[in-house]
Amino acid sequence: xxxxEYVIDELVTGNRILAREGVVDSFGHISxxxxxxxxxxxLSRARxxxxxxxxxxxxxxxxxxxxxxxxxxxxxxxxIHGALYEARSDVNSVVHNHSESVIPxxxxxxxxxxxxxxxxxxxxxxxxxxxHDHFGDTSLLVENMDMGRDLAKLMGKGATALMRGHxxxxxxxxxxxxxxxxxxxxxxxRLQQQAMxxxxxxxxxxxxxxxxxxxxxSFGINRAWENWxxxxxxxxxxx
Amino acid sequence: xxxxEYVIDELVTGNRILAREGVVDSFGHISxxxxxxxxxxxLSRARxxxxxxxxxxxxxxxxxxxxxxxxxxxxxxxxIHGALYEARSDVNSVVHNHSESVIPxxxxxxxxxxxxxxxxxxxxxxxxxxxHDHFGDTSLLVENMDMGRDLAKLMGKGATALMRGHxxxxxxxxxxxxxxxxxxxxxxxRLQQQAMxxxxxxxxxxxxxxxxxxxxxSFGINRAWENWxxxxxxxxxxx
Amino acid sequence: xxxxEYVIDELVTGNRILAREGVVDSFGHISxxxxxxxxxxxLSRARxxxxxxxxxxxxxxxxxxxxxxxxxxxxxxxxIHGALYEARSDVNSVVHNHSESVIPxxxxxxxxxxxxxxxxxxxxxxxxxxxHDHFGDTSLLVENMDMGRDLAKLMGKGATALMRGHxxxxxxxxxxxxxxxxxxxxxxxRLQQQAMxxxxxxxxxxxxxxxxxxxxxSFGINRAWENWxxxxxxxxxxx
Amino acid sequence: xxxxEYVIDELVTGNRILAREGVVDSFGHISxxxxxxxxxxxLSRARxxxxxxxxxxxxxxxxxxxxxxxxxxxxxxxxIHGALYEARSDVNSVVHNHSESVIPxxxxxxxxxxxxxxxxxxxxxxxxxxxHDHFGDTSLLVENMDMGRDLAKLMGKGATALMRGHxxxxxxxxxxxxxxxxxxxxxxxRLQQQAMxxxxxxxxxxxxxxxxxxxxxSFGINRAWENWxxxxxxxxxxx
Numbered sequence: 016x017x018x019x020e021y022v023i024d025e026l027v028t029g030n031r032i033l034a035r036e037g038v039v040d041s042f043g044h045i046s047x048x049x050x051x052x053x054x055x056x057x058l059s060r061a062r063x064x065x066x067x068x069x070x071x072x073x074x075x076x077x078x079x080x081x082x083x084x085x086x087x088x089x090x091x092x093x094x095i096h097g098a099l100y101e102a103r104s105d106v107n108s109v110v111h112n113h114s115e116s117v118i119p120x121x122x123x124x125x126x127x128x129x130x131x132x133x134x135x136x137x138x139x140x141x142x143x144x145x146x147h148d149h150f151g152d153t154s155l156l157v158e159n160m161d162m163g164r165d166l167a168k169l170m171g172k173g174a175t176a177l178m179r180g181h182x183x184x185x186x187x188x189x190x191x192x193x194x195x196x197x198x199x200x201x202x203x204x205r206l207q208q209q210a211m212x213x214x215x216x217x218x219x220x221x222x223x224x225x226x227x228x229x230x231x232x233s234f235g236i237n238r239a240w241e242n243w244x245x246x247x248x249x250x251x252x253x254x
Numbered sequence: 255x256x257x258x259e260y261v262i263d264e265l266v267t268g269n270r271i272l273a274r275e276g277v278v279d280s281f282g283h284i285s286x287x288x289x290x291x292x293x294x295x296x297l298s299r300a301r302x303x304x305x306x307x308x309x310x311x312x313x314x315x316x317x318x319x320x321x322x323x324x325x326x327x328x329x330x331x332x333x334i335h336g337a338l339y340e341a342r343s344d345v346n347s348v349v350h351n352h353s354e355s356v357i358p359x360x361x362x363x364x365x366x367x368x369x370x371x372x373x374x375x376x377x378x379x380x381x382x383x384x385x386h387d388h389f390g391d392t393s394l395l396v397e398n399m400d401m402g403r404d405l406a407k408l409m410g411k412g413a414t415a416l417m418r419g420h421x422x423x424x425x426x427x428x429x430x431x432x433x434x435x436x437x438x439x440x441x442x443x444r445l446q447q448q449a450m451x452x453x454x455x456x457x458x459x460x461x462x463x464x465x466x467x468x469x470x471x472s473f474g475i476n477r478a479w480e481n482w483x484x485x486x487x488x489x490x491x492x493x
Numbered sequence: 494x495x496x497x498e499y500v501i502d503e504l505v506t507g508n509r510i511l512a513r514e515g516v517v518d519s520f521g522h523i524s525x526x527x528x529x530x531x532x533x534x535x536l537s538r539a540r541x542x543x544x545x546x547x548x549x550x551x552x553x554x555x556x557x558x559x560x561x562x563x564x565x566x567x568x569x570x571x572x573i574h575g576a577l578y579e580a581r582s583d584v585n586s587v588v589h590n591h592s593e594s595v596i597p598x599x600x601x602x603x604x605x606x607x608x609x610x611x612x613x614x615x616x617x618x619x620x621x622x623x624x625h626d627h628f629g630d631t632s633l634l635v636e637n638m639d640m641g642r643d644l645a646k647l648m649g650k651g652a653t654a655l656m657r658g659h660x661x662x663x664x665x666x667x668x669x670x671x672x673x674x675x676x677x678x679x680x681x682x683r684l685q686q687q688a689m690x691x692x693x694x695x696x697x698x699x700x701x702x703x704x705x706x707x708x709x710x711s712f713g714i715n716r717a718w719e720n721w722x723x724x725x726x727x728x729x730x731x732x
Numbered sequence: 733x734x735x736x737e738y739v740i741d742e743l744v745t746g747n748r749i750l751a752r753e754g755v756v757d758s759f760g761h762i763s764x765x766x767x768x769x770x771x772x773x774x775l776s777r778a779r780x781x782x783x784x785x786x787x788x789x790x791x792x793x794x795x796x797x798x799x800x801x802x803x804x805x806x807x808x809x810x811x812i813h814g815a816l817y818e819a820r821s822d823v824n825s826v827v828h829n830h831s832e833s834v835i836p837x838x839x840x841x842x843x844x845x846x847x848x849x850x851x852x853x854x855x856x857x858x859x860x861x862x863x864h865d866h867f868g869d870t871s872l873l874v875e876n877m878d879m880g881r882d883l884a885k886l887m888g889k890g891a892t893a894l895m896r897g898h899x900x901x902x903x904x905x906x907x908x909x910x911x912x913x914x915x916x917x918x919x920x921x922r923l924q925q926q927a928m929x930x931x932x933x934x935x936x937x938x939x940x941x942x943x944x945x946x947x948x949x950s951f952g953i954n955r956a957w958e959n960w961x962x963x964x965x966x967x968x969x970x971x
Contacts, residue, residue: 301716305719
C-alpha cells in the first residue's frame with residue numbers, strides 16, 4: 016500500500032470507528048491533512064461515516080475547494096477542517112461531530128473539564144463557540160471560511176471546542192489521536208454530567224492534566240485503536 | 255417496481271428503521287398517503303413494526319374504514335393518521351410512537367424545544383395534547399375520528415405533538431421526512447432532559463429554527479436514510 | 494406438542510424474552526402453574542434465564558418441594574412463586590426479577606405509578622415489601638414459605654410489588670401477561686424517574702388506569718409477544 | 733488441560749467477560765495469583781482485554797518484575813496487582829478498571845454503599861484512594877510499588893476501592909469472585925446514582941450486608957459465570 020493509499024484506508028477506519036463508538040451518527044466527519052502536500056486535506060464526500068469507502072474520499076484545498084470532485088458532493092462544513100489546517104501546523108486530523116453528551120454542555124454555561132485521566136487529552140477546559148456571536152441567526156452550520164476561521168480562532172492552541180446548539184470539533188496530531196480525543200470527550204462529558212448531580216466535582220488538577228497529556232503517546236492510543244478496529248470490523252495496522 | 259409497490263416497500267423500510275432506531279417498540283406505526291388517491295392512506299395491519307412485510311399493508315379511507323381488509327385486523331389508532339391527512343394537504347406521512355424520552359415531557363409542564371440544529375425540524379415548540387381535556391377518562395388511545403380530529407386541530411400546521419400519558423405524533427411531507435423528524439424528536443428530548451439538569455438552557459433562537467427548517471431538504475435526509483437502511487438491513491433507493 | 498410440553502416451551506420462551514429485554518440478568522426467574530394440576534407449578538432449576546432449556550424445568554408443590562428433582566438444584570427463592578399460587582387462584586404465572594430501574598424506587602419512599610398507558614397494567618401504585626419489617630436482618634432472599642406468604646399478603650390482589658434492596662415480583666394470568674407487565678414495569682420506572690426530575694408529574698388518572706387494564710387483552714399482548722419472540726430467537730405460537 | 737493452562741484460560745475468559753459486560757473498555761486489566769507459586773502473578777501484556785489470548789499472559793514477581801517478558805510490553809499499572817498479592821494472602825485475583833458509573837463517585841464526596849443484595853459483595857462502603865494525597869500531581873497512574881502499596885493500605889481487608897479521577901480496584905478470592913464483584917460494583921453505582929436523585933436512600937443494613945456476603949458462594953457466582961461465558965463467546969467450565 017502506498018503512503019496516500021494507507022492514509023485513505025486509515026481515514027476510512029477512523030470514520031467507521033467514530034460511528035461504532037457512537038461519536039457520529041448519520042452526520043459528522045473526520046479529515047486528515049494530505050500526507051504529500053500540507054496545503055491539502057482529505058475528507059469523504061457527503062455520506063454517513065459508517066458507509067464510507069476509499070472511493071468516497073476527496074481532496075480539498077485549505078479553503079475548501081475540491082481538487083477533483085468527479086461529481087461527488089462535498090460536506091457543506093468542510094470549512095471547519097480547512098480553517099484548522101490553515102491556522103495550525105501541529106494539526107493533522109480534525110473531527111466534527113454531534114456526540115450526544117457534549118450537546119447539553121454546549122447549551123449550558125457549565126464547561127466540560129477532565130474528570131478522569133482518560134479525559135485529560137481534551138485540555139484544561141473545553142471552550143464553547145457560539146456562531147450567533149459574530150454571525151447572528153444562521154442554520155448553525157459552518158458554511159464558509161469566515162465561520163471556520165472564527166471557530167479556529169476560539170480554539171487557539173487547544174484540542175477541542177463545543178459549538179452551541181450544534182456539536183463539537185476536535186483537532187489531533189494524527190487520525191488516531193483525533194479519534195481518541197473525540198471518544199473520550201464524549202465519555203468525559205457523560206461522566207461529568209453524572210458527577211455534577213452529586214454535588215461538587217473534584218476535577219483533575221491542572222498539573223495532573225498536564226502530566227496525563229505529556230503521557231498520552233502512541234503506545235496507549237494504539238492499544239485502544241486495536242480494540243476499536245476489531246469492534247468496527249476493520250484491519251489493524253501496527254504503527 | 256410500480257409506484258404503489260415502491261411506496262409500500264418504502265413504508266416497510268420506514269417501519270423497520272423506526273424499530274431499529276428505538277422510536278417504536280412492539281407498538282407504534284407509520285402511514286403514507288396513497289400515491290394515486292389522496293383520499294386514501296396505507297398502513298400496516300396491527301403488527302409490531304419490526305415484523306411488517308408488504309402483505310401486511312392495508313388501504314384505508316380517511317375516516318379509517320379499511321378498503322379491502324381480507325381478514326387483516328387494523329390498528330385501533332388509525333384515526334390519528336386519517337384525521338391528519340384529512341386536515342392537511344401538505345402531510346403525506348404520519349408516525350405515531352411511544353419513544354421513551356418524549357413520554358416524560360408529556361407528563362410534565364416543560365415543553366420540548368430545539369436544543370441543536372438536528373432538532374429544529376420538530377418546530378419551535380412541541381405542543382401537548384391531553385385526551386382528558388375533551389374526552390375525560392379513556393384508555394388514552396385515539397379510537398375514533400373525533401379524537402383524531404381533536405389531536406389534528408391541536409397540531410395545527412406543526413410537525414409534532416406529544417400526547418399526555420401516551421406518546422407522540424409526527425407529520426411529514428413524505429415517509430423519509432416523517433421518520434427523520436421522529437428520530438430527532440427523540441434525540442432532542444433526551445438531550446434537553448440532560449441540559450435541563452445543568453441549569454438554564456440556551457435553545458436555538460426562533461431565527462435559527464426557521465433557517466434550519468428551510469435547509470432540511472432531501473439531500474441531508476437521504477444521507478441519514480442510507481445509513482438507517484443499512485442499520486435496519488433494508489435496501490437503499492436513491493431518490 | 495402436548496399441553497404440558499407446550500407450556501414448558503412457552504416458559505422457556507418467557508425466560509429468554511425476559512433476558513433479552515433486560516428484565517433479568519444472570520438471576521431472576523419465571524414460573525407457570527401446572528396446566529393439569531393447580532397444586533403444582535413449573536420453574537427452572539437454578540440457572541441463568543437466557544440459558545434455560547426444557548430439560549431444566551422442574552415441577553414443585555406449592556410449598557416449594559420439588560416433585561422429581563433428579564439431581565437438579567432448585568432456585569432458593571421458589572417460595573415467592575408457591576406463595577402466590579397458594580393465595581391467588583387468578584394467578585397462573587409469576588416473575589421475580591432485579592430489573593434495574595425498579596431497584597432505586599425500592600430504596601426510596603417514592604412509589605411507582607403509571608405514567609403512560611403501557612404502564613397501567615402494573616396497577617394504581619406499586620407497593621414495596623421490606624423483608625426487614627417482619628424478618629429483620631436477612632440476606633434479603635425469600636428463602637421459606639413464611640417470607641413468601643408475607644410478600645403475597647402485601648401484594649393482595651395486585652399485579653406487582655417491589656422488594657426493598659432486592660427487586661420486584663409480578664403476578665399475571667398467564668406467562669405472556671406476566672412477562673408483559675414485567676417489561677412495562679421496568680419501562681414505566683425508567684420514564685417516571687426522568688419525569689420526576691422535571692418537576693411535578695401528571696400520572697394517569699385512576700379512571701384511565703382502570704380503562705387501560707380493562708383493555709389489556711391478549712390481542713395487544715400477543716402483538717408484543719410476536720416481536721419479543723423474534724428478538725429472543727424463539728418461535729412464535731399464535732394463541 | 734494442566735493446572736496452569738487452565739488458570740490462564742480462565743484469565744482470558746475473565747478479560748473477555750469484563751469487556752463484554754462493560755466493566756473495561758480498551759483499558760483495565762485482571763490478574764490471578766500463580767497457581768504454583770504464591771510469590772508470582774499472571775497478567776496479560778499491555779493489550780485491550782477483549783483481544784487477549786493465552787500467549788499474551790505474562791508472569792510477574794510481586795514487585796512487578798516480568799519473569800520472562802520475551803519482548804512483550806507489560807501494563808504500566810501492574811503494581812496495583814503486585815501490592816495487593818503482597819499484602820493479602822486471601823486475595824488471588826485483582827481487577828483494575830475504569831467502569832463508567834464508579835468514576836463520578838470517585839470525583840465526589842458521596843460514597844458507594846450496597847443498595848441491593850447483588851451489591852453487598854462490594855463491602856459496607858467503598859473507600860476512595862486519592863493519589864494526590866501522598867504523591868501530588870501525577871498522571872494518576874499507579875506506576876510504582878510505593879503507589880501500589882499506598883492503595884493496598886487504604887483497601888485494608890476490603891474488596892473494593894475507588895481511585896479519584898481514575899477508576900476502581902477490586903480484590904477477590906479467585907477470578908470469578910473478582911469479576912463478579914467488579915460487575916456488581918458498576919451496577920450498584922449506577923442504581924445508587926439514580927436513587928440519590930429521588931431523595932434519601934435506604935441502603936442495606938450492616939447486618940444484611942454481612943448476611944449476603946456470607947452467602948455469596950461459588951454456587952451463585954457460577955450461575956452468573958455460565959451466563960457471562962455465553963455472552964462473551966467463551967467455553968464454560970463447571971467448578
